[in-house]
Amino acid sequence: MQDYGMQEVAIQQGGHLEDAAAVYARRRFEGGSARHLAAMARFPASRRLELAPLRYLLPQGRSCLFDLFAGTGFASASIRSEFRGTFLLEPHVAAEDASIANSRRHRACALSAGSFDGLPAADLAVCLAGFHHVLGPGPAADRDSHRRQRLEALRLWGSRLAPSGRLVIADVPLAGTDVGWLSGDPSGLLPTEPSAGAAGDEAPLADALRRRGIEDYLAALTARCDELDLGQPEPSAFFDHVVAEQSPYGHVACFDSPQELADMFREAGYEHVRAFVAPTPWLFPSKADAVWFVRELLGIGQPCDRPSALKTAEVDSLGTDIRTHLDLRQVSEGVWAVAWKLMYVMGERP
Numbered sequence: 001m002q003d004y005g006m007q008e009v010a011i012q013q014g015g016h017l018e019d020a021a022a023v024y025a026r027r028r029f030e031g032g033s034a035r036h037l038a039a040m041a042r043f044p045a046s047r048r049l050e051l052a053p054l055r056y057l058l059p060q061g062r063s064c065l066f067d068l069f070a071g072t073g074f075a076s077a078s079i080r081s082e083f084r085g086t087f088l089l090e091p092h093v094a095a096e097d098a099s100i101a102n103s104r105r106h107r108a109c110a111l112s113a114g115s116f117d118g119l120p121a122a123d124l125a126v127c128l129a130g131f132h133h134v135l136g137p138g139p140a141a142d143r144d145s146h147r148r149q150r151l152e153a154l155r156l157w158g159s160r161l162a163p164s165g166r167l168v169i170a171d172v173p174l175a176g177t178d179v180g181w182l183s184g185d186p187s188g189l190l191p192t193e194p195s196a197g198a199a200g201d202e203a204p205l206a207d208a209l210r211r212r213g214i215e216d217y218l219a220a221l222t223a224r225c226d227e228l229d230l231g232q233p234e235p236s237a238f239f240d241h242v243v244a245e246q247s248p249y250g251h252v253a254c255f256d257s258p259q260e261l262a263d264m265f266r267e268a269g270y271e272h273v274r275a276f277v278a279p280t281p282w283l284f285p286s287k288a289d290a291v292w293f294v295r296e297l298l299g300i301g302q303p304c305d306r307p308s309a310l311k312t313a314e315v316d317s318l319g320t321d322i323r324t325h326l327d328l329r330q331v332s333e334g335v336w337a338v339a340w341k342l343m344y345v346m347g348e349r350p
């Protein structure tokens with residue numbers, strides 16, 4: 001097994017790095033990234049249900065994995081051991097993680113073709129919570145300009161995949177998107193049971209997580225989240241109405257529906273496109289932990305270094321905002337959940 005070792009490669013300044021969207025993203029993430037890292041470091045497993053669907057989407061080839069818009073490398077963490085080598089593409093210095101085997105942090109803009117020079121073709125490229133930041137140079141509301149930029153990104157990433165390599169984009173869907181299977185028949189292409197790298201035994205959701213096949217998994221998890229009253233979160237509304245208004249770094253983003261994104265995949269030349277929306281609640285030991293994590297991960301209000309330093313009024317105030325757009329409730333003994341959902345769109349290079 002080849003070990004790529006940990007190396008840093010100089011930031012690539014070519015391509016799109018200097019255009020308006022990239023400069024915006026860079027500033028925003030420079031401001032908020034320390035808080036994002038601190039949140040992920042304190043509760044590294046709270047978002048683990050976002051990773052569970054990836055176990056159903058792995059390709060046959062397992063040589064090289066790209067983690068695009070990698071942040072701490074969270075998206076690739078649970079599947080990295082299945083691949084010979086992993087490259088984390090992320091322009092900002094993130095938590096150095098020398099313990100990650102077979103991976104290399106590539107300090108680079110994932111939207112710049114030059115960033116991929118010298119890297120092997122990928123069997124799988126994953127982009128978690130990054131695509132809504134791929135914006136065109138027009139004003140914030142210019143969806144056509146954003147769409148053109150996104151198509152370009154999809155084409156670039158497709159050109160860096162091995163034959164039959166897969167791209168998976170996992171992101172917040174446009175408001176109003178229901179959970180469930182949306183596009184393409186899973187049979188004959190996706191594994192009928194999840195690969196290794198299980199998300200763990202999540203007491204209140206464990207039965208759903210043991211299900212075979214992605215449709216079965218989705219149906220069971222959706223039913224369980226409905227029972228727990230975690231059924232109808234709108235993360236995009238939370239970004240638009242809470243993060244954008246209460247973050248010192250602002251929040252400019254464009255959210256797609258899974259259908260729109262699946263169409264873009266096809267237009268960019270991908271085959272066997274599959275799209276679905278999964279409930280992905282975040283789990284915490286207490287209400288204050290949950291509120292603190294949301295606040296620091298998304299850069300809301302002023303930085304706060306630990307949950308116990310939050311005032312009761314601050315917990316209650318953001319807790320109310322979370323309940324309005326997402327949900328926040330105790331789902332079992334010692335487990336609090338923030339309701340969340342993500343769309344997953346997967347396509348293959350012919």
Ligand SMILES: C[S@@+](CC[C@H](N)C(=O)[O-])C[C@H]1O[C@@H](n2cnc3c(N)ncnc32)[C@H](O)[C@@H]1O
Pocket residue numbers: 022025026029033068069070071072073074075089090091092108109110111127128129130133
């Ligand atoms: C919302 S975070 C998601 C991080 C990680 N994927 C996760 O889910 O925890 C978005 C990340 O994208 C990075 N980013 C922003 N623009 C980028 C670009 N052009 N190329 C690569 N990464 C970028 C940011 O620095 C930030 O770490």
